[in-house]
Each structure stands twice: as C-alpha cells, then as structure tokens.
C-alpha cells in the first residue's frame with residue numbers, strides 16, 4: 001500500500017496550522033530540525049502578509065483524478081504557494097458495501113473504487129457537492145470523462161472565482177465534421193477562464209505508485225500560470241514541463257488512441273515488434289500531419305515531448321485501446337469492439353474506435369481520407385468493412401498529398417519522407 005511515504009513526506013512539510021492543534025503543530029516543528037529552515041515562510045505568515053495563496057480544487061475522482069489529486073495535495077502541503085486543503089468533487093455513488101463513496105474517502109483518505117490501497121493525502125477532502133467543492137478555489141483541475149464536461153461546466157457557471165485558472169487532464173476530445181472540439185476551449189468558452197492542459201504517458205496507477213514518468217503542460221499565452229501548474233503537479237518521480245502549444249498537446253492526447261488501436265490489431269495478428277514499430281511511426285506522422293492542418297501553430301517539437309511520442313508508446317504497449325483491439329484481431333473481427341469493451345474493461349470506456357469514427361467522418365467531409373490511410377483503415381476495420389489484417393496492407397498505400405494554402409508548404413516537406 002502506498003502511504004504517506006511520498007516525496008513531500010520525505011521533504012520538510014509545512015504543517016497546516018488551521019487543521020492541527022497548537023501543541024501538535026509545535027511538535028511537528030521540533031520533531032525535525034529541517035522545519036526550522038522553513039519556519040520563516042510558514043503558511044500563516046504568508047496568508048497574513050497579504051500575499052494570497054492559491055486554493056486547488058479537483059473536479060473528478062476517477063482513477064486519474066485520484067492520482068492527480070494525490071500529487072496536488074502533496075504539493076499543497078509542501079509549498080507555501082498553496083492552501084493546504086485540496087477539495088475534490090466526487091460524483092457520488094454507492095459502493096457494494098452500501099456506503100457512500102465520498103464518506104468512505106473522507107474516513108480512509110483512499111478511493112476504494114477507482115484507486116484502491118493508495119493514500120491520497122490527509123489534506124484531500126472529498127465533496128459530493130460541486131458548488132462547495134470549488135468554493136474559493138483559484139486553481140481548478142478538470143478530470144472527468146469527456147462526455148460529462150459540458151454538463152459539469154454548465155453547473156459551475158457563476159459559481160467559480162472570476163480570476164480562477166483551469167487545467168484539463170481530460171483525454172479524448174470529440175471531433176465533429178467541423179473539426180476537433182478542444183476540451184480546454186469548451187471550458188474557456190463556458191466558464192470564461194484561462195484553461196491549460198496536461199497530457200503525457202501517465203497511467204494513473206503507475207503515477208500513484210510513484211514510478212517515474214513525465215507530463216507536458218500545454219498553455220496558450222500565460223506562462224506564469226503554466227509555471228504554477230508545474231508546481232501543482234511536479235514531483236521528483238513526475239517530471240512536468242510546459243510548452244506554449246495548447247492545441248498540439250491536447251490533440252496528441254486524443255489522436256494517439258487511434259494509433260494504439262492499430263498497434264493492438266498488430267498484436268492480435270501476431271505480427272511482431274518491427275511491424276508494431278512501423279505502425280507507430282506511421283501513426284505518429286498522421287498525428288503530426290492532422291494536428292498541423294487543423295492548427296498551423298502546432299509545433300513539431302511538441303511531438304517529442306511526453307504528451308507526444310511517450311504517450312503514444314505507452315498506449316501502444318499497454319492501455320485499454322491496445323488491449324481490446326488485440327482481442328478484436330484474435331477473434332478475426334467476429335466479436336464487435338463494444339462486445340469486447342463490455343467483457344474486458346469492467347465499465348471503463350474505450351476511446352480509440354469512437355475517435356477513429358469521428359476523425360474519419362471529419363476527413364471524409366474534407367475529402368482527406370486518402371491522405372490519412374492509417375486513421376481511415378482503423379475505422380474501416382473497427383466497423384467490419386475490411387478484415388483486421390488490412391492494418392498492414394494499408395502501408396502499401398502512399399498518403400495522398402493535400403492541395404492547400406501556404407501553410408501546407410512546411411507540411412509537405414515534413415511528409416515527403
């Protein structure tokens with residue numbers, strides 16, 4: 001079980017004077033001499049000096065939501081920039097024991113349903129009331145499945161601080177025939193707040209187990225806020241960097257799911273590592289190409305950050321999209337993706353085939369299908385139009401060049417190899 005043996009516990013901690021009795025506070029100061037070094041920046045002094053401390057609220061309490069709240073809570077306890085308490089909005093549900101999830105979370109400081117046997121931190125407060133969960137928060141972390149973001153933001157309208165900043169850790173944006181519906185933009189539009197994104201090769205259970213990984217924050221133009229977000233999530237075992245490419249970072253987190261589906265098909269066909277590596281490379285090229293067509297501001301460098309190639313590799317080696325696609329190919333396409341999703345994922349949702357369908361519809365509307373043979377093939381296989389083995393046959397096709405405006409010149413050179 002992971003307990004309080006996290007890096008903040010090893011580093012000197014600023015005890016929350018508001019939640020401890022004076023005697024236990026003094027005890028915590030003197031039990032370790034290192035605390036004396038930190039005494040001058042005690043949070044009470046910071047609070048009364050007029051310099052405001054940020055207050056973090058996490059909107060969501062699933063697998064990644066809980067792991068992310070744990071990181072934020074650890075930094076909130078440790079750093080003078082933040083109020084200790086991190087409130088977490090819990091979409092309330094009854095556990096098999098008959099107890100309410102939020103009650104159990106507050107009693108045990110664990111999330112038994114979505115991240116069992118991991119202590120989230122003494123300063124995490126589970127709150128089933130959305131309005132009170134975000135009260136006075138200046139930093140809002142959005143981490144719920146994509147399909148609930150619209151309704152949740154509508155409920156939050158007028159209930160959040162006007163100067164609040166948001167960050168989305170949500171992967172799997174929708175695509176319509178008009179293009180991608182960026183979740184960060186949805187949050188900005190609905191709540192009128194700045195919203196960054198954090199994406200990367202971050203399997204929640206591994207981050208919660210403090211296994212080293214990295215993440216990328218994508219921001220629009222507010223570097224100062226991006227630096228604050230780095231402080232919220234960074235840890236020695238979780239290296240966070242920020243780049244000014246909001247759209248590029250967010251698109252990586254969605255498009256990689258199509259490539260992971262292709263990689264799973266290759267696994268199910270028993271094709272081996274060379275084939276899988278080839279599919280990953282071709283998939284990455286299509287990710288770059290589509291992202292740059294959609295947003296000419298997207299930078300090539302984004303794709304070698306954690307949000308790009310690292311998340312792609314992690315998703316193609318593990319992850320739910322790969323797993324279900326492997327089973328699909330093993331069954332020769334006779335069992336549908338939704339049947340296998342029900343059998344293998346225990347209620348978790350599959351994103352890759354949905355994204356492939358939406359992206360295909362968008363490509364078709366633009367007449368770009370032949371320029372993205374991998375993305376298009378994944379959709380055709382998932383819908384039973386062609387067999388799983390077609391995933392490698394597609395490689396014989398050369399992506400059709402897209403005629404376009406001046407912004408495509410750079411793209412043509414990128415895609416000429």
Ligand SMILES: NC(=O)c1ccc[n+]([C@@H]2O[C@H](COP(=O)([O-])OP(=O)(O)OC[C@H]3O[C@@H](n4cnc5c(N)ncnc54)[C@H](O)[C@@H]3O)[C@@H](O)[C@H]2O)c1
Nearest residue numbers: 061062063064065091143144145146148170171202203204
């Ligand atoms: N799990 C991971 O390893 C991981 C890693 C990186 C990113 N993500 C992304 O994080 C996002 C959230 O995933 P997760 O793993 O935290 O959740 P999850 O899949 O573990 O759980 C689903 C969550 O949705 C909540 N929910 C159900 N109905 C709801 C409703 N009507 N309104 C609001 N919430 C509702 C549930 O209470 C639960 O907290 C997804 O976009 C996912 O792609 C997940």
